[in-house]
Amino acid sequence: MAITFYCVKCRAKKDVDDARVERTSLKNGRPAAKAVCPDCGTGMFKILSVKEA
Template sequence: MAEARCMKCKKQVEVKNPQDVIMKNGMKALSGVCPDCGTKVFKIVGKK
């Protein structure tokens, strides 16, 4: 499963409702929600 760092909880969390996103510069990223606090989490995955 996908993991990202939650800035509010200050820990690595399992991403809830993960979605693949392509940023303006063409890099892939993962966007979702923290299961503990509900804050948006975002993780840059890498090149195409």
């Protein structure tokens, strides 16, 4: 299953495979994910919903 991120540099939505996604949580316990854009290499960050976590 892939997670859809938004790359600010490319200005486009990017699907990243779960194998390349680092899941974390914020200080308040909210789930989040970090990944690298497959096209330009820019770091991307997304706050996940409860369904995506």
